[in-house]
Amino acid sequence: MTAPITLSVRNLSRRYGKRDIVKNVSLELKRGEVLGLLGHNGAGKSTTLQMLTGVLTPHSGEIDICGFNLLRQPDLAKACIGYLPETPPLYREMRVDDFLVFAAKLHRVAKNSLHNALAEAKQSCGLQDNGNKIIGTLSKGYQQRVGIAQAIIHQPSVIILDEPTVGLDPAQIRDIRALIRKLGDSQSVILSTHRLSEVENICDRVEIMQKGHLIYGDSSAKMQVYGHQPGFVVTLLTPPPLNELNDIIGVEHVEPLSETRFRVMHTADMNTGAVLLALAAERGWQPQQLTPIKGTIEDVYNRITENEPA
Amino acid sequence: MIFTIAHKEFRSLFSAPSTWLILGVLQFIFAWFFLARLDAYLQVQTQLAMVANAPGATVSVVAPLFGTLALVMMMLIPLFTMRLLAEERRNQTLALLLAAPISSGQIVLGKFLSMVIFNICIIACSTIMLSILGLGTRLDFGLLLTNALGLLLLTACYTVLGLYLSALTKQPIVAAMSAIALSFGMWLIDVGSSDSGSAMRALSPSAHAQSLNSGFIFSTDLLFFALFIGAFLFLTIRRVNNNRLYA
Incomplete structure (x- = not known):
């Protein structure tokens, strides 16, 4: 059974003056999926995310969230979204607990479940000990966590994070990635980023955006082999003559x-690695290690964005 | 939802020490005026006693003090309304409200409500202070309450004007300055016009508060306040909605 679609976007466009910022963007997101929106600065990522959350009205296009149309039934649709903008929307003078309760009330969390929702969100974001602190006194990393907590406190089906790890230290980045990965198991997450390692580590799927268009979309595993001839590096302790390897079915070059x-x-279509390992076991070549060759995601990204006519 | 926002705004307002300071100073100034006015009244009281149908303490002390308070609050309210929307835009917290399942109308009404409650606090404190007069003389509570009502409606006008200007800009201080300038301008139209029936004067909220100040409730004045507040609320809601269109 396939997971239900939580977010569907069709032909979304947005202009500023005569300039197209986002043009004909279509997306679909399933439950339990983490989608990474990649792109250079000014590619239209944030604008797209703002439209998905109802902060900006698109000039054309349709957005359905959990089956509700964002333009026609905004209240129902927006109740299914958690949104962390690029700058976390925090009231600096408020205490963490008060702020999160306010965010929960805004998203119509029932009064009797407020307490649980607050405890859960704080638990997920590692904020248990910070409930009484004033937001303005927290470090940037903790403020970011409060921003994420604010976005998940009402347990939305779709979580939209705009550059969630910008400005954090490596340990914080690791924590927040783990959190996003966990959220992605039960909910749908869209995150925008220009950090490619983020995509490699936490996203199931990638959409690359350039000049307001989506120019590439695939699973992040597939993206890593984009444009590469498949291959691997193998270590054999007692190797056979070279021509014996060359003769293995599917091998093009050794x-x-x-x-x-x-x-x-x-x-591309052969599972040559398995064939080679079977032969090696049979003929006693003593295989030790087999490492698939994949491009770094940076290479792939550059290749994809350069190929696209500007 | 409106109450959620109003509650949050109200708490934010009182989490700033400056609010307490301003309120304290305001009460002190008001008490000073009260004392001075009362002193002046006591000096002429013996002469007044000889006049038939002499004005009582309520007319000669309470009503003018409400006039003074109206003037002070005209200067003060913009300092509180300036943050309401301008700061949300400057700190980019407006996205939280815009992305939440609430309408622009609820956002604006919530913020307006919080300020009206704040105004009520100030007016209530002052009214209570003035009621102390009741210990020494017989107060005209009808006049006291119409004055309070008039001040409430007048401050609501200043509030909604400040809220609208706060929606126009990212800089709270610009919102405050322009709100003070506009309120002051409208007050000048009121005091500057020689003819009490002039059309320009009819546009000034303080002119409409004057009949309430003398104890008359005219439906035209109430209608004016309703229209003024309604119109600016509408404009503010439109302005907040435009954030979604032209951000």
């Missing part, structure tokens, strides 16, 4: 890297 290491390139 290049010895050292006495025992070989780079093997093969055709």
Whole structure:
């Protein structure tokens, strides 16, 4: 059974003056999916996210969230969204608890479940000990956590995070990524970022945006092999002659890297690695290690954005 | 929802020490005026006693004090209304409200309500202070209450004007300055016009508060206040909605 679609966007467009900021963007998001929206600065990521949350009205296009149309039934649709804008919307003079309760009330959390919702959101974001602190006195990382807590306190089906890890230290980034990954298991998450490692680590799917268009969309695993001929590096402690490796079905090219290491390139549709390992076991080549070759996501990203005519 | 926002605004207002300070100073100034006015009244009281149908303490002390308070609050309210929307835009917290399942109308009404409650607090404190007169003389509570009502409606006008100007800009201080300038201008139209029936004067909220100040409740005045407040609330709601269109 496929997971239900929580967010569906069709032909979304937005102009500023005569300039198209976002043009004909269509997206779909399933429950339990983390979608990364990648792009250069000014590619239209934030504008797209703002339209998805109802902060900006699109010039054309349809947005359905959990089956409710955002323009025709805004209250029902927006109740299903949690949104963390680029700058966390925090009232600096408020205490963390008061602010989160306010955010929960805004999103129509029932009075008798407020307490649980607050405790849960704080737990998820590691804010248990900060409930009484004034937001303005917290460090940037903790403010970001409060921003995320604010976005998830009403347990929305769709969570929209605009550059959630900007300005955090590595440990905080790791925590927040783990949190996003966890949220992504039960809810749908869209996050925008220009940090490619983020996509590699937490996103199931990637959409690349350039000049207001979506120019590439696929699973993040597939994106990493984009434009690469499939291949692997294999270490065989007692290697056979080179031509024996060349004869394995699907192999296109073998290049010895050292006495025992070989780079093997093969055709895309064959599972050559498995064939080689089976043969190795049979003929006693003593295989030790097999590492698939994949491009760094930076390479891939550059290749995709450069290929696209500007 | 309106109450959620009003409650939050009200708490934010009182979480700032400056609010307490301003309120304290305001009460002190008001008490000073009260004392001075009362002193002046006591000096002429013996002469007044000889006049038939002489004005009582309520007319000669309470009503003018409400006039003074109206003037002070005209200067003061913009300092509180300036933050309401301008600061939300400057700190980019407006996105929280715009993305929440509430309408622009609820946002604006919530903020307006919080300020009206704040005004009521000030007016109530002052009214209580003036009621102390009742210990020494017989007060005309009817006049006292119409005065309070008049001040409430007048301050609501200043509030809604400040709220609207706060929606126009990102800079709270610009909102405050322009609100003070406009309120002051409208007050000048009122005091500056020689003819009490002039059309310009009819546009000034303080002119309409004057009949309430002397104890008359005219439906035209109430209608004016309703229209003034309604119109600016409408404009503010439109302005907040425009954030979604032209941000």
